Amino acid sequence: MHRFLSLSLPILLALSLAACRGDLPRDVARAYSDAPERVDFNFDVRPILSDRCYKCHGPDEAAREADLRLDIEEGALATRLDSGGYAIVPGSLPESVLVQRILSDDPDAMMPPPESNLVLSAQDKAVLVKWIEQGAEWKPHWAFIPPVKAPLPPTRRRAQSDNPIDRFIDARLERERIEPAPPAPRETLLRRVTLDLTGLPPTLEDLDAFLADDAPDAYERVVDRLLASPAYGERWTWDWLDAARYADTNGFQGDPTRTMWPWRDWVVRAINSNMPYDRFTVEQLAGDLLPDAGVEAVLATGFNRNHMYNGEGGRIPEETRVENVFDRVETLGTVWLGLTVTCARCHDHKFDPLTQKEYYQFYDYFNQTSEEGGYAHGKVEPVLDLSTPEDLARIEELQAVVDAEARRVAATELGLFPRPAGQTAADSPNASGLIGENVDALKLTPEKRSSYYLGLLIAAFKEREPAYAAQLGRLRDAVNARDRQNNANVRVMVMDSRPEPRTTAILERGVYNKPGETVSRDVPAFLPALAGDAANDRLALARWLVRPEHPLTARVTVNRFWQAFFGVGLVKTAEDFGVQGEKPSHPELLDWLAVDFVESGWDVKALHRKIVLSEAYRRASVVDPALHERDPENRLLARGPRFRMPSWMLRDQALAVAGLLADSLGGPPVYPYQPEGIWEEATFGQRTYVQDHGEALYRRTLYTFWRRIVGPTMLFDTSARQTCTVNVSRTNTPLHALTTLNDITYVEAARVMGERVMTMASTDAERIDLAFRLATARYPTDAERAILAGRLAALREQFDAEPGAAEQLLAVGEHPRNEALDAREAASYAGLATLILNLDETLTKQ
Numbered sequence: 001m002h003r004f005l006s007l008s009l010p011i012l013l014a015l016s017l018a019a020c021r022g023d024l025p026r027d028v029a030r031a032y033s034d035a036p037e038r039v040d041f042n043f044d045v046r047p048i049l050s051d052r053c054y055k056c057h058g059p060d061e062a063a064r065e066a067d068l069r070l071d072i073e074e075g076a077l078a079t080r081l082d083s084g085g086y087a088i089v090p091g092s093l094p095e096s097v098l099v100q101r102i103l104s105d106d107p108d109a110m111m112p113p114p115e116s117n118l119v120l121s122a123q124d125k126a127v128l129v130k131w132i133e134q135g136a137e138w139k140p141h142w143a144f145i146p147p148v149k150a151p152l153p154p155t156r157r158r159a160q161s162d163n164p165i166d167r168f169i170d171a172r173l174e175r176e177r178i179e180p181a182p183p184a185p186r187e188t189l190l191r192r193v194t195l196d197l198t199g200l201p202p203t204l205e206d207l208d209a210f211l212a213d214d215a216p217d218a219y220e221r222v223v224d225r226l227l228a229s230p231a232y233g234e235r236w237t238w239d240w241l242d243a244a245r246y247a248d249t250n251g252f253q254g255d256p257t258r259t260m261w262p263w264r265d266w267v268v269r270a271i272n273s274n275m276p277y278d279r280f281t282v283e284q285l286a287g288d289l290l291p292d293a294g295v296e297a298v299l300a301t302g303f304n305r306n307h308m309y310n311g312e313g314g315r316i317p318e319e320t321r322v323e324n325v326f327d328r329v330e331t332l333g334t335v336w337l338g339l340t341v342t343c344a345r346c347h348d349h350k351f352d353p354l355t356q357k358e359y360y361q362f363y364d365y366f367n368q369t370s371e372e373g374g375y376a377h378g379k380v381e382p383v384l385d386l387s388t389p390e391d392l393a394r395i396e397e398l399q400a401v402v403d404a405e406a407r408r409v410a411a412t413e414l415g416l417f418p419r420p421a422g423q424t425a426a427d428s429p430n431a432s433g434l435i436g437e438n439v440d441a442l443k444l445t446p447e448k449r450s451s452y453y454l455g456l457l458i459a460a461f462k463e464r465e466p467a468y469a470a471q472l473g474r475l476r477d478a479v480n481a482r483d484r485q486n487n488a489n490v491r492v493m494v495m496d497s498r499p500e501p502r503t504t505a506i507l508e509r510g511v512y513n514k515p516g517e518t519v520s521r522d523v524p525a526f527l528p529a530l531a532g533d534a535a536n537d538r539l540a541l542a543r544w545l546v547r548p549e550h551p552l553t554a555r556v557t558v559n560r561f562w563q564a565f566f567g568v569g570l571v572k573t574a575e576d577f578g579v580q581g582e583k584p585s586h587p588e589l590l591d592w593l594a595v596d597f598v599e600s601g602w603d604v605k606a607l608h609r610k611i612v613l614s615e616a617y618r619r620a621s622v623v624d625p626a627l628h629e630r631d632p633e634n635r636l637l638a639r640g641p642r643f644r645m646p647s648w649m650l651r652d653q654a655l656a657v658a659g660l661l662a663d664s665l666g667g668p669p670v671y672p673y674q675p676e677g678i679w680e681e682a683t684f685g686q687r688t689y690v691q692d693h694g695e696a697l698y699r700r701t702l703y704t705f706w707r708r709i710v711g712p713t714m715l716f717d718t719s720a721r722q723t724c725t726v727n728v729s730r731t732n733t734p735l736h737a738l739t740t741l742n743d744i745t746y747v748e749a750a751r752v753m754g755e756r757v758m759t760m761a762s763t764d765a766e767r768i769d770l771a772f773r774l775a776t777a778r779y780p781t782d783a784e785r786a787i788l789a790g791r792l793a794a795l796r797e798q799f800d801a802e803p804g805a806a807e808q809l810l811a812v813g814e815h816p817r818n819e820a821l822d823a824r825e826a827a828s829y830a831g832l833a834t835l836i837l838n839l840d841e842t843l844t845k846q
Contacts, residue, residue, distance in 0.1 A: 024103070024126075024129065025103060025122075025125075027122035028103065028122050028125045028126050028129065029126075030122070031121075031122040031123045031125070031126035032126040032129065032130060034123070034126070035123070035126045035127050035130045036127075036130075038134065039127055039130050039131040039134055040139075041131065041137055041138055041139045042139050042141065042142040042583070043142070043583050043587070044127050044131065045127060045128065045131050046141065046579055047579075047583065048120070048124045048127060048128060049070050049071070050071075050351055050579040050580055051118075051580075052112055052118050052119075052120055052124070053070045053111075053112070054070065054071055054350060054351050054579075055116065055118070055350070056112075056116070057069055057070040057071070057075075058070065058071045058350055058351060059071050059348055059349055059350060059351065059352065059353050059354075059355075060347060060348045060349065060350040061348055062347055062348065063350065066081070066082075067079065068081070068087060070087070071351075071353065071579070072353075073138040076088050076138070077089075077090065077136065077138070081097060083097065085097045088132060088136050089132075089136075090132065090135045090136035090137075091132070091133065091134075091135050091136070092132075093129060093132060093133060096132050098111070098128070098132075099128070099129060099132060102120055102124075102125050102128060103125065103129075140526075141352075141578070141579050142583070142584075142587065143338070143551060143552060143555065143577040143578070143581075144526055144527065144551050144552075145551055146549050146550070146551045147551065147554065147555060147590070147591035147592075147594040147595050148591060148595065149591070149592050149595045149596070150588040150591065150592060152164050152167040152168070152592075153167055153168060153171035153588075154167075154171070155167060155170040155171050155174055156174060157170050157174075163610065163613055163614045163615070164589075164592060164596075165589065165593070165610065165611065165614040165616055165617075166614050166615045166616055168586055168588055168589035168592065169586065169589065169614075169616045169636075169637045170615075172586060172636060172637075173636060173637075173638055176636060178627065178630075178631075178636060178638045179638070180615075180616075180619055180637075180638045180639070181619040181620045181621070181622060181623070181638060181639040181640065182619070182620055183615070183618055183619060183620065184618055184619060184620040184621065184640050185620070185778070186210065186211055187207060187211065187777040187778045188620070188621075188777065188778065188846065189219070189618055190202050190206070190207060190210050190222065190777060191776070191777035191845075192640070192641070192845055192846065193219075193222065193223060193226065193612050193617075194206070194222075194226060195645065195649065195653075195845050196235075196564070196565055196612065196845070197223070197226040197227060197229075197232055197235065197608065197612065198226055198229050198231035198232055198234075198235050199231065199234065199235030199238070199648075199649050199652055199700075200231055200235075200652055200653065200656050200661070201653050201656055201657060201774075201775075201777065202777060204770075204773060204774065206222075207773070207777055210222055219613075219618075220613065223609055223612055223613060224609075227605050227608065227609060230272055230663075230665055231663070232271070232272060233267075233268040233269065233270075233271040233272030234268055234665070234700055234702050236271050236604075237264065237267045237268045237271055237702060238648060238701075238702055239560070239564060240267055240271075241264065241267070241702075241721070242718070242719045242721070242725045242726070243331075243334070243335050243560075243724055243725065243726050244267075244303050244306045244331075244335075244724070245306050245307060245308075245327075245331065245719075245721050245722060245723055245724050245725070246260060246263075246264060246306050246706070246721060247260075247306070247706040247707070247708040247711075247721045247722075248260060248261065248669050248705050248706050248707065248708075249378070249706070249707050249708045249709070250308060250309040250310075250311060250376075250378055250380075250708065251308035251309065251310070251708035251709055251722060252308065252309075252310045252311070252312055252709070253312050253683075253684075254311070254312065254683065254686060255682075255683060255687065255707060255708055255709045256311065256376075256377050256378035257378045257487065258309075258378040258379055258380075258493060259378075259379060259487075259489075259490055259491055259492055260302055260305075260306060260492060260493065261666075261667070261668055261669055262299060262302075262386055262490060262492050263299055263300070263302030263303070263306070263492055264702075265665075265666040265667070266296065266299050266300055266302070268665065268666060268702075270283075270300075271604070274603065274604060274605045276601050276602040276603065276604075277546070277557060277597075277602035277603075277604055278546035278602040279602075280602075281336065281542055281545055281546050281553075282539070282542040282543060282546065283296075283297050283300035283301070284300045284301060284302075284303035284304070285301070285303065285304065285332070285538060285541065285542035285545075286301070286495075286537070286538040286539040286541070286542040287299075287300040287301045287495075288301050288494065288495050288496055288497070289497065289537060289538055289539035290539065295384065295386075298384050298494050298495075299384055299386075299492060299494065301494045301495035302384075302492050302493060302494050304328050304366070304369075304494075304495050305371075305380075305493035305494060305495065307324055307327040307328065307331070307723075308327070308708060308722055308723075309324065309376070309380055310323070311374075311375045311376045311377075311380070312375075313375065313437070313452050314437060315375070316373075316512075317372055317373035317374040317375075318373055318512055318513070319373070319512045319513075320373035320374075321371060321372060321373030321512075322373075322507070322512040323512075324371065324373065325363055325366050325367050326342075326345060326363070326510070327723070327724075328366040329341065329359070329362050329363050329365075329366055330342045330723075330724065331723075331724040332362070332366075332545075333362075334575050334724045334726055335556075335724060335726065336545045336552070336553050336556060336557075337545075337552045337553070337556065337577070338552055338555070338556035338559070338571075338574070338575065338576060338577035338578075338581070339352060339354065339552075339576065339577060339578050340352070340575070340576050340578060340580075341354060341359060341362070344356050344358065344359035345359060345507075345510035346509045346510045347509075349578075351578060351579050351580045352578040352579055352580075353524070353525075353526040354524055354526075355524075356506060357506060357517070357519055358522070358523075358524045358525070360504055360505070360506045360507070360519045361504075361519050361520065361521050361522040361523070361524075362521070362523070362524075362541075363504055364504035364519060364520060364521035365521045365537070365538045365541045366538065367502050367504050368497050368498050368501050368502055368538075369382065369495050369496055369497065369498065370382050370496050370497075370498050374450075375450045375452055375453070376450075377450075377483050377486070377487060378487060379486060379487065379491045379492075379493060380493055382493070382494060382495070382496040383491040383492060383493055383494060384491070384492045384493075384494045385489065385490070385491050386490040386491070386492060387489035387490050387491065391485070391488070391489045391490075392489075394485055395482065395485055395486065395489065398478070398481050398482040398485055399482055401478045401481070401482070402447060402475070402478045402479055402482050403447060404478075405446075405471070405474050405475040405478045406445070406446040406447035406475055407446075408471055408474075408475075409446040409468075409471050409472060409475050410445065410446050412467075412468055412471055413425045413442075413446070413468075416428075416430060416465065416468060417430050417431050417442070418430065424442060424443045424444070424445075425442040425443075426439050426440075426442035426443045434460065437453065437456055438456055438457060438460050440453070441453035441454070441456055441457050442457070446475060449475075449479075450479070451476050451479050451480050451483065454472050454473075454475060454476040454479065455476060457469075457472050458472045458473055458476065495538075497537070497538070503518055504518065504519055504520075504521070505517060505518045505519065506518075506519060521536055521537075521541075522536075523541070523544060527550070527551070527552070528544070528547065528549055528550060528551075530544050531543070531544065531547070546602070548598050552577060554594035554595070554597050554598050554602075555571075555577065555590060555591070555594045556574075556577060557597070558570075558590065558593045558594050558597055558607065559571050559574055559577075559584075559590065560574055560726055561604075561607060561608065561611070562593075562611070563727075563728060565608075565611050565612065565617060565641060566617075566634070566637065566641045567633075567634070567641050567642075567643040567728070567730070568633055568634075568635065568728075570584045570585055570586050570587075570589060570590045571583070571584045571585075571590065572585075572633075572635075573727070574726050574727045574728075575726050575727050585635045585636070586637075593607070593610075596610075616637045616640075617640065617641070618640065619638075619639050619640040620639065620640055621639050621640040621641060621642035621846045622639065623639050627639070640846070641845065641846075642844060642845065642846040643730060643844065643845060644730060644731075644732045644843060644844055644845075645843060645844065645845050646717055646718065646730075647714065647715045647716050647717050647718065647736070647739070648701040648702070648715060648718065649701075650740060650843060651701050651714055651715075651745060651746075652700050652701055653775075653842075654740075654745065654746050654749040654750075654753075654837055655698050655700075655745070655749055657749070657753055657774040657775055657837070658748075658749040658750070658752040658753040658756060658833075659752060659753070659756050660698045660748070660749060660752055660815060661698055661699075661700070662695040662696075662698045662699045662700075663700075664695070664699065666703075667703070669703055669704060669705035669706070670692050670696040670697075670699050670703050670704060670705065671689065671690060671691050671692040671696065671704075671705050672691070672692065672696070672697050672698075672699075672704060672712075672714075672745060673691060673697065673714075673743070673744040673745055673813075674689055674691065674712070674713050674714075675713060676689075678710055678713055679707060679710065682707070682709050682710040683709070687707070693814060694814075697745075697813075697814060698815075701714075701715070706721060708720075708721060708722060713743075714739055714743050714745060716731075716735075716736050716739055717729050717730060717731050717736075737838060740837065740838050740843070741834065741838060744812060744813055745813075746834070746837065747809070747812045747813065747830075747834070748812050748813025748814075748815055749833075749837065750830050750831075750833035750834040750837055751809065751810060751812060751813065751815075751817075751826070751830040751833070752813075752815055753771065753774065753830075753833040753837070754771075754826060754827075754828075754829030754830040754831075754832065754833045755817075755818045755821060755826055755829070755830075756774075757770045757771045757774070757829060757833075758818075758821055758825065758826065758829055759818070759821075764789060764792060765785065765789075767829065768780065768785055768788045768789060768792070768832070769785070771829075771832065771833055771836050772784070772785075772788070772836060775836045775837060775839070775841075775842040776836075776839070776841050776842055788832060788835070788836075791831075791832060791835060792828055792829070792832050795827070795828040795831040795832060796824060796825075796828045798831075799823075799824045799827045799828055800824060803823070803824065805827070806823045806824050806826070806827035806828075807823060807827075809827045809830055809831070810823060810826055810827055810830070
């Protein structure tokens, strides 16, 4: 019998006496006075139960002890224990066995038990005691309750505000007795908002125009200009590509290339056109099912096919297909629900109310595409063909050759492998001596065999049936020619639906070939039900996600946008809004923004505008030691955001300030500078990196070719693009300077930046000011100017002593050198530009 249920009467009586309100253990009594005046179940109690109790008394039925559930109200309050009592009796501490257990120091009685390695602090115990004493009010998890717009709180600083964000934030600061920072300097603010909305620094022209504009709406007009910039879509597409696990290859050994860049360009267009987020959601999850779906809507469903694809030889196709469906379910769970649904592949979720059955009901929505999981060269059916008419005609010609050769092979195999009608060559007695993948190859009709399978059969029959092997060789040549053309054609992996639906079953421990109970698609019971008038398909699921009453989608989305602007979300765990996730720092603000987002028609640009126009966003990021110690992550938002820019933005910034950036939109990926041998080592010599030249070297990082098993080498803090990633990876180590000081792109950018300031100004002082403003948006102080001038003088001395070093530096990169400039001077300014590009202020958004 579980110990929670089996206490002797003397122990129960002793614990009951100890639990009386006036006789709490000393440490708990002290903590009781510091507990919230009114204990809130969601924000004070549930986190304790989740961390310390759900392991044995939570949603996972298989792990549950004593038939006691503490994650649902009826389980916690209404379950009668074998001892005759109840775990929680609202308002009564002596009668609540939970109180007795958490206050006990008897190893045989205490909860959590010592062997669990879980411990309740005095503060935890005090909160639980006070909550029960106050009546044990129960609430659903905060994130599963539809958000509502709370009334804007009054503040001393303003009776009214044009921006509700400031009302909520200032009210919190006043409660905490914290005075907010003053507004950021105008040049700092312009750089901040330009980087945030476009991913690029402001130009000198934009900077001078803003500083000269004294109109009250000057900043608002800047924001509107940036929101209308084509660069806006490019900047915000980057975050979506991380969430969508976008790459230009399949991953795994061999890592074959796919053509997904048209989908990436669809995202840029959608964001620039301010496509409402509900439509953005529906088209990507189910655009192919929309009535009269056009090319653009079908192309949008490439989102669901961005996952890795294991097409290695010997891979079991069904295992690959099942894992791809898993990925789609779990990506949806992260991006739109903010839940860690992966746990429920194998068992009921141990913390959130998601059962394994409900996971596979979700799975059924994505289990109906015609993708089969077989071996493929990058572009796995179903695909949307965006090729030119000439390329399509060429494919038809090559397919005709494949079909003709396949018919000849089929005719030969009827003689070599006689069998009854309807059976495959593998079923013939003459195939009984074959093993392994040769059998798999013969199970397929000749026209469906890949080059890999044909190669295996050629090797197996080369000696004993040379004429047959020669036929197979001609078929393989035809298949290879067709596949080469297919790979050259623009064919994008998208979604479709099979005419005959697959049966979906719960997979034991998530193993592809261990089906159990069959299930039908549905949404989890703890969330709103599907609309009853809709066909229960993937389109219905997508529309369900963006129904106004859905409690998660708007919250999760608003939180990710907040994270992008402020460095951390209102909920820090952007990927987990479940009971193990962090509670929101400003719950009323999060809910207000979520409801407002829906009411606006899911207007993303309006949301971004509201955020960057707030005083909270526009504050200076300078912080005094006392406030930093109290709020190191700026969760209270008393100061403006300040954090290291991501490496993709650092590269784009360097190209922009040098004047090198090529700002063309869209198109196939490009191949900028990369150290030799990286691809060859990662692919066992099968793939060779061929660098681009000219403008392609200077395009935005968004367009860089992304090999999934070894990402772009100039990036050091991005997601791996192997699975969905929505939380920020932000690091800052000296190793990063190996890139920003030595990578060809950065050295070349510094060289060209030096030439730029030399041609735009005539004196050292003017050139130093110009270079510093290009990188930081402000003029250097006198002290900073003196340091930079001293460094410039030292560089001149260095290159005087080593003229060959100057020539070597000026030869870095393919951009033509300005031969009219003195080599020593140009190299000295290149060195100065390198220093400025690596200043903390340059690398930081502040």
